Amino acid sequence: MKLNVLTLPGDGIGIEVTTEAxxxxxxxxxxxxxxxxxxxxxxxxIAIHKTGNPFPDETRELALHADATLMGAVGxxxxxxxxxxxxxxxxxxxxxxxxxxxxxxxxxxxxxALLDSSPLKNHLADGVDMIIVRELTGGLYxxxxxxxxxxxxxERAVNSMVYTRPEIERVTHMAFQLARKRxxxxxxVDKSNVLENSQLWRRVVTEVAREYPDVTLDHLLVxxxxxxxxxNPKRFDVVLTENLFGDILSDEGAVLAGSIGMLPSASIGSxxxxxxxxxxxxPVHGSAPDxxxxxxxxxxxxxxxxxxxxxxxxxxxxxxxxxxxxxxxxLNSGRVTADLKPAGAPATTAEVGDAICATLVRPVTA
Ligand code: NAD
Numbered sequence: 001m002k003l004n005v006l007t008l009p010g011d012g013i014g015i016e017v018t019t020e021a022x023x024x025x026x027x028x029x030x031x032x033x034x035x036x037x038x039x040x041x042x043x044x045x046i047a048i049h050k051t052g053n054p055f056p057d058e059t060r061e062l063a064l065h066a067d068a069t070l071m072g073a074v075g076x077x078x079x080x081x082x083x084x085x086x087x088x089x090x091x092x093x094x095x096x097x098x099x100x101x102x103x104x105x106x107x108x109x110x111x112x113a114l115l116d117s118s119p120l121k122n123h124l125a126d127g128v129d130m131i132i133v134r135e136l137t138g139g140l141y142x143x144x145x146x147x148x149x150x151x152x153x154x155e156r157a158v159n160s161m162v163y164t165r166p167e168i169e170r171v172t173h174m175a176f177q178l179a180r181k182r183x184x185x186x187x188x189v190d191k192s193n194v195l196e197n198s199q200l201w202r203r204v205v206t207e208v209a210r211e212y213p214d215v216t217l218d219h220l221l222v223x224x225x226x227x228x229x230x231x232n233p234k235r236f237d238v239v240l241t242e243n244l245f246g247d248i249l250s251d252e253g254a255v256l257a258g259s260i261g262m263l264p265s266a267s268i269g270s271x272x273x274x275x276x277x278x279x280x281x282x283p284v285h286g287s288a289p290d291x292x293x294x295x296x297x298x299x300x301x302x303x304x305x306x307x308x309x310x311x312x313x314x315x316x317x318x319x320x321x322x323x324x325x326x327x328x329x330x331l332n333s334g335r336v337t338a339d340l341k342p343a344g345a346p347a348t349t350a351e352v353g354d355a356i357c358a359t360l361v362r363p364v365t366a
Pocket of ligand 1: 013017072073074075076077089092260261262282284285286287288289290291296297298299301337339
């Protein structure tokens with residue numbers, strides 16, 4: 001298969017973890033005989049330095065022509081007080097919008113080797129395996145009217161939670177199609193006891209669910225969901241929710257994994273004629289200026305994002321599973337970075353990438 005991939009390492013540890021993710025991607029492509037076409041572009045602070053723009057036109061063109069984009073992270077402290085359109089984070093919003101990636105997928109799973117790093121008791125965290133599907137381009141973050149007006153006692157702020165039926169339908173289909181490949185259960189999260197917006201959400205999700213009779217649907221109010229995520233996280237398979245609720249719940253889910261450096265994410269939009277889903281893949285963490293350039297960053301979130309890319313954009317399940325298994329083996333071996341608090345000396349970022357490649361072997365088929 002031809003894998004047409006754009007990499008955007010970005011800033012800080014984004015560069016270090018992307019180097020390791022690309023190392024793993026090249027290795028697995030070689031192992032399974034895929035043709036890898038790699039381009040690299042500028043995004044974030046480095047793009048501002050080189051072009052004056054956090055999301056240069058050239059990057060935009062490269063992204064529009066790639067099947068999948070692998071991002072590191074953006075953000076540099078020197079831009080903390082810069083105007084909004086000259087901040088690295090503007091690049092992130094720019095690429096998400098350009099690619100129209102409307103579904104953000106965050107797999108959350110516990111690894112046996114990291115159970116003690118989770119704030120939950122081992123018996124609660126052990127065996128957690130869910131995926132949170134967050135609607136990414138609608139709701140409160142984009143709705144209008146919005147803004148702050150007036151002054152003194154008259155000053156007021158408005159944001160609007162807006163969803164259209166097609167926006168809810170497309171992300172719901174995405175969640176049900178994912179569930180079909182997993183344990184066939186979707187939990188839709190809303191606040192329909194209070195918000196009209198959520199009432200429409202619940203009604204449309206229920207209607208779409210009728211097209212997937214093999215998948216079970218249940219509904220949870222968001223406050224109850226926040227509680228269930230820590231009381232009984234194993235009850236969840238696919239969690240489907242709107243933008244704001246998903247933003248909050250996915251960070252809550254993140255603590256189950258033990259370190260922010262572990263978490264991959266995938267944002268998915270339309271399908272190419274080749275069958276590939278246009279996708280933006282990135283670790284959940286930021287550019288971590290406090291450890292940047294020290295070869296200390298955990299690259300497993302970025303490497304997990306490669307596994308997600310192989311699965312969602314290219315449908316290469318065997319290759320994705322091989323990367324996930326290699327990650328598990330390396331975690332069990334204790335060759336991990338300092339954030340995971342290994343018993344011995346911590347491994348460097350590059351050593352973890354090398355260990356994953358050394359562990360990755362193509363299974364011998366009978
Ligand atoms: P951060 O995720 O960069 O760092 C938070 C803490 O976690 C830091 O102590 C850091 O050292 C640690 N950490 C993060 N990733 C790690 C890894 N892979 N291995 C080991 N430790 C890791 O969040 P922040 O400090 O709030 O933000 C720093 C910059 O990143 C800001 O400019 C912010 O805007 C940007 N940011 C970018 C993205 C993105 O590009 N998607 C996401 C979040 C934050």
